[in-house]
Amino acid sequence: MNDQVKNTGLDEAIAAVAARESVTEFYFVACGGSNALLMQGQYIMDREAKGVAAYSYSSAEFLARAPVRLGKNSVVVTCSHSGNTPETIAATRYAREAGALTIAFTHKPESELDEAAEKSIYYEFDPLTVGEKHNALLLVQLVLGSLKELEGNTKIDQVKAALPTLHDKAEKVKAAHADNAKAWAESYKREPVIYTMSSGSCYSIAYSFAICLLQEMQWVNSAAIHSGEYFHGPFEITDFDTPFIVLKTLANSRKMDERALAFAEKYSKRLLVLDAEEFGVEEVAGDAAEYLVPIMFTALLRTYAVALSDSRGHPLTVRRYMWRMEY
Amino acid sequence: MNDQVKNTGLDEAIAAVAARESVTEFYFVACGGSNALLMQGQYIMDREAKGVAAYSYSSAEFLARAPVRLGKNSVVVTCSHSGNTPETIAATRYAREAGALTIAFTHKPESELDEAAEKSIYYEFDPLTVGEKHNALLLVQLVLGSLKELEGNTKIDQVKAALPTLHDKAEKVKAAHADNAKAWAESYKREPVIYTMSSGSCYSIAYSFAICLLQEMQWVNSAAIHSGEYFHGPFEITDFDTPFIVLKTLANSRKMDERALAFAEKYSKRLLVLDAEEFGVEEVAGDAAEYLVPIMFTALLRTYAVALSDSRGHPLTVRRYMWRMEY
Known part of the structure; x- marks a missing residue:
């Protein structure tokens, strides 16, 4: 499944950020799963950046909102796997015309998005595994690498030290969950609604699982619930038969997930709980681990999605509308 | 239902913003319905502010993320109707200790939130109507009023000219929809899932209807789908019997809603479409109308929610967990 990428373009992109006269803000702009992927960029910036919004x-x-501040002090990071998502190509062109530095993530060199952006980052793709050249890990490196250049932030060093260990750590956790994934899939295959829930660095993983895996690839109703918002509306939907997938994060946000989980466990008998601590990333990345667990969850959740698709007889590749018609 | 508020505190809050030596960013921080309400603040800032993030x-x-940039150049706007939401009180205190100017919206003077914030804005409350002293309209005035002080933005003048007309415009549209609301409620009363969809200034309205009205007050499964994201995952859930409530916005974002609606109309027979143009706000507010239609939708949607609750025999005031236990 992996086309090997020799030069990802990551270093050139960071150098381009560093070469800018002034950088005051990063915009992360994409659609669907790619949008979820890039949300991580804002999360890291919020947690780490002293002078960059x-x-x-x-x-x-993004195109409709047309932020007034967009201009030569902006870096706009976009992503389209195929490189041909019209809104994302248009957003990249719009940003470039406004004077922003544009950096596009894509799996397809020479695609329209690749041509539209000033700099491109090419990634390898296999959602069942964790790879150093996968988009999520290149994004973390782009953001923290840029912050090292701009502000002397050193979290990138922790990330780089941990990167070579992540593939095996993910495989180990996946193996440990293999039986549970099958049992879960059999038990949940007729559920009409499955909610996902998380917060912090992993809310975006809950979001992409809800919209891409459940709604899009399985035609199962879903919504991502933010663990902190759960108590202010959504928790009233909880009953003994309401299914939730809860992702427990690391760091500060973990308390939110624990609180939501403690409540959900009291009133629902249909919970799948996946815990970022299982991956053992903190031991190699320290307090940068919260930026690395999202991709670990992606690989682990994919094994659950594959099991669900097997039990439902509905392959993850089936679509009724996407790619099959004009829309 | 309306406790009359003599002095909302709006002018004092704007004066406090203007009195700050430097304001580089606004944070809008709240939970659930109040969170949805304040999202509008970021939308207006993105559309209007040249130098404020x-x-x-x-x-x-917000508390877990603990943004590094938070400090004396920040304004943090919070909201809790009861004034006793623990996370929002804690967020207000945290921001104030960090040196930010804190402005709290609340319906309850002398509440814990009121005491925690440097400035408070008190609002009148009746979700079935539109009032000049309702929180949504005070928020628009706080943001645009602050931008007038900080950057000379003049949209506040358009808003002020339109304010006195909004109540009657909302009543007119509600009256025109009264029969349809009842028919919709009868037809949809047994739906297990109802999606909401919008974008731009009204995405937050779709969000609050999904989490507060449907999930919380009716125990109906729901999710707010962003009209632009719809085509990148969620649209695969669409079938002839998948119910959507679509809010058509004004201005730039309208095209997104129209595109999503055109698709949904082709494949679902269960659509409720509410159109911001019906309110006639543009004729009095010009291009500031997009900031005023969210509250119009809130009042109109509330009539649909009341009708749904009647048909389902499930009053909007019923809760199984909220306020009934510790959590």
Whole structure:
């Protein structure tokens, strides 16, 4: 499944950020799963950046909102796997015309997005595994690498030290969950609604699992619930038969997930709980681990999605509308 | 239902913003319905502010994320109707200790939130109507009033000219929809899932209807889908019997809603479409109308929610967990 990428373009992109006269804000702009992926960029910036603001938008919203501040002090990071998502290409062009530095993530060199952006980052792709050249890990390196250049932030060093260990750590946890994934899939295959829940660095993982894996690839109703918002509306939907997938994060946000989980466990008998601590990333990355667990969850959740698709007889590749018609 | 508020505190809050030596960013921080309400603040800032960044967070996420940039150049706007939401009180205290100017919206003077914030804005409350002293309209005035002081932005003048007309415009549209609301409620009363969809200034309205009205007050499964994201995952859930409530916005974002609606109309027979143009706000507010239609939708949607609750025999005041236990 992996086309090997020799030069990702990551170093050139960071150098381009460093070469800018002034950088006051990063915009992370993409659609669907790619949008979820890039949300991580804003999260890291919020947690780490002293002098750089950060925003995350779906591409069409970014174009419609047309932020007044967008200009030569802005870096706009976009992503399209195929490189041909019209809204994301348009957003990249719009940002470049406004004077922003544009950096595009894509799996397809020479795609329209690749041509539209000033700098491109090419990634390898296999959602069932964790790879150093996968988009999520290149994004973490782009953001923290840029912050090292701009502000002397050193978290990138912790990340680089941990990177070579992540693949095996993910495989180990996946193996430990293999039986549970099958049992879960059999038990949940007829559920009409499955909610996902998380917060902090992993809310975006809950979001992409809800919209891409459940709604898009399985036609199962879903919504991502933010663990902190759960108590202010959504928790009233909880009953003994309401299914939730809860991702327990690391760091400060973990308390939110624990609180939501403690409540959900009291009133629902249909919970799948996946815990970032299982991956053992903190032991190699220290307090940068919270930026590395999202991709670990992606690989682990994918094994659950594959099991669900097997039990439902509905392959993850089936679509009724996407790619099959004009829309 | 309306406790009359003599002095909202709006002018004092704007004066406090103007009196700050430097304001580089606004944080909008609250939980659930109040969080949805304040999202509007970031939207307006993105559209209008040349030199002020803006963020929107759920209170617990704000506390956990602990943005590095938060400090004396920040304004943190919070909101709790009861004034006793623990996460929002904690967020207000945290921001104030960090040196930020804190401004709290609340319906309850002398509440813990009121005491925690440097400035408070008191609002009148009746979700079935539109009032000049309702929180949504005070928020628009706080943001645009601050931008007038900080940057000379003049949109506040358009808003002020339109304010006195909004109540009657909302009543007119509500009256025109009265029969349809009842028919919709009867037809949809047994739906297990109802999606909401919008974008731009009204995405937050779709969000609050999903989490507060449907999930919380009706125990109906729901999720807010962003019209631009719809085509990148969620649209695969669409079938002839998948119910959507679509809010058509004004201005740039309208095209997104129209595109999503055109698709949804082709494949679902269960659509409720509410159109911001019906309110006639543009004729009095010009291009500031997009900031005023969210509250119009709130009042109109509330009539649909009341009708739904009647048909389902499930009053909007019923809760199984909220306020009934510790959590």
